[in-house]
Amino acid sequence: MGHHCCSKQKVKRGLWSPEEDDKLVKHITVHGHGCWSSVPKLAGLQRCGKSCRLRWINYLRPDLKRGSFTEQEERTIIDVHRILGNRWAQIAKHLPGRTDNEVKNFWNSCIKKKLIAQGLDPNTHNLLLSSNQTKVLKNNINASNSFQQETPAFTMETSSKTASASDLATLLPRINIPQYDHNNTIQYTGGSDQYQNSSMLLGTQQRISQSDLSALGFANCSSVESSNVMSSSGFGTLNESCMWDAGGIEFPFEQQKTDDHIVMAPQQEQNINELNRSDHLQNVGGNTFDSTCFDFDFVDSALLPSGVYCNVNSMDQLAWD
DNA sequence: AATTCCAGCAACCGCTCCGAA
DNA sequence: TTTCGGAGCGGTTGCTGGAAT
Numbered sequence: 001m002g003h004h005c006c007s008k009q010k011v012k013r014g015l016w017s018p019e020e021d022d023k024l025v026k027h028i029t030v031h032g033h034g035c036w037s038s039v040p041k042l043a044g045l046q047r048c049g050k051s052c053r054l055r056w057i058n059y060l061r062p063d064l065k066r067g068s069f070t071e072q073e074e075r076t077i078i079d080v081h082r083i084l085g086n087r088w089a090q091i092a093k094h095l096p097g098r099t100d101n102e103v104k105n106f107w108n109s110c111i112k113k114k115l116i117a118q119g120l121d122p123n124t125h126n127l128l129l130s131s132n133q134t135k136v137l138k139n140n141i142n143a144s145n146s147f148q149q150e151t152p153a154f155t156m157e158t159s160s161k162t163a164s165a166s167d168l169a170t171l172l173p174r175i176n177i178p179q180y181d182h183n184n185t186i187q188y189t190g191g192s193d194q195y196q197n198s199s200m201l202l203g204t205q206q207r208i209s210q211s212d213l214s215a216l217g218f219a220n221c222s223s224v225e226s227s228n229v230m231s232s233s234g235f236g237t238l239n240e241s242c243m244w245d246a247g248g249i250e251f252p253f254e255q256q257k258t259d260d261h262i263v264m265a266p267q268q269e270q271n272i273n274e275l276n277r278s279d280h281l282q283n284v285g286g287n288t289f290d291s292t293c294f295d296f297d298f299v300d301s302a303l304l305p306s307g308v309y310c311n312v313n314s315m316d317q318l319a320w321d
Numbered sequence: 322a323a324t325t326c327c328a329g330c331a332a333c334c335g336c337t338c339c340g341a342a
Numbered sequence: 343t344t345t346c347g348g349a350g351c352g353g354t355t356g357c358t359g360g361a362a363t
Contacts, residue, residue, distance in 0.1 A: 015331075015357080037348065053349075054332065089351060100351070101331075109329050 012046040016055055020045055024052055025060050058101045065097025069106055077103060078111060082125040 012020075027043035033056065037049035045052065069077070073095050080091045088100035088107075095103065115122045 013333075035348075049348085050334095051332075057350095058331075086352065104352075105330055 011040075011048045011051070013051070016059075020047070021055070021060060024055060028056060028060075054101075058099045063097055064099065069098075069110075073098070074106075074111060077107060078115070078125070081107065081111075085123075 023043050023045055024039070027039065031042065033039055033053070035049075036053045039045075039049050039052045040047045043052070047055075076094050077091060080094050084090050086104075088104040092098050092100040092103045112122045115125070119127055121127070
């Protein structure tokens with residue numbers, strides 16, 4: 001059974017030969033792909049258009065990055081996946097030179113297992129807290145003042161302790177994403193428990209209370225300093241000058257201006273223009289960026305029509321949507 | 322050395338979305 | 343408004359090569 005598009009044609013399936021690759025590359029280099037369904041005929045291939053498209057996108061495209069994933073890329077995948085779920089194409093957009101197929105395979109073959117080994121649910125990224133696991137976790141914490149998981153997905157630096165952010169994931173509803181106030185400084189607000197707070201709120205700074213931490217078993221941890229916050233993109237730090245430091249997680253800011261595929265809805269464009277005019281987006285975490293290097297697919301879940309970040313985390317927002 | 326097992330990866334399948342007619 | 347075809351996406355399959363027995 002072939003594809004719908006080629007059910008009437010006699011097409012070859014399975015692995016591509018170097019000769020076929022060569023024909024496809026030559027054809028696309030000279031003519032572009034145009035309509036994929038016509039590519040095989042024009043290129044002299046006994047393949048269906050769909051197969052040609054996949055071969056080009058996943059293997060033959062000249063801008064593909066080869067080799068294994070870096071730690072930075074791995075962190076990015078985990079981080080974006082936590083927000084977007086199995087939307088591999090969207091995730092791949094944060095990794096220049098990587099394809100959705102590549103990311104998906106890497107997730108299934110590597111990251112998923114790593115997360116499970118850390119006691120994390122790869123779907124929700126929350127702790128798999130069976131009573132036994134909770135017990136083990138608490139024992140580990142009590143056994144060492146400096147609790148640190150092996151190869152944690154993220155870390156959250158406190159004044160003296162480092163805890164896996166994933167372990168704190170259940171605190172999510174209590175922790176807030178940073179936002180920009182009228183003075184162009186980042187604030188984060190109290191309680192995202194609900195959407196009534198979701199419009200243009202600029203609340204007071206908060207600490208993660210000792211009781212919150214204790215509830216998770218972090219009995220020996222000091223309460224998290226106000227300068228440490230978790231955003232929709234994971235954990236980060238507000239440095240002394242109130243600049244957001246994503247702790248190496250840079251994906252929203254790495255998007256290059258060459259991303260000419262970005263298409264904004266008129267409302268989004270207006271929002272971004274407003275942000276630019278009011279200099280809301282400036283040199284955050286040492287990464288200078290503007291609207292053209294920002295991933296709108298990613299931020300639109302956190303961007304209100306008013307053009308102001310709200311304190312609804314992206315997961316909430318996605319669920320809301 | 323032969324066989325089995327398994328992880329990683331490339332490719333396929335089937336579905337949805339979107340735009341044109 | 344409906345239909346149809348192309349493109350894109352996520353899930354799944356199956357092949358391959360290396361490790362284990």
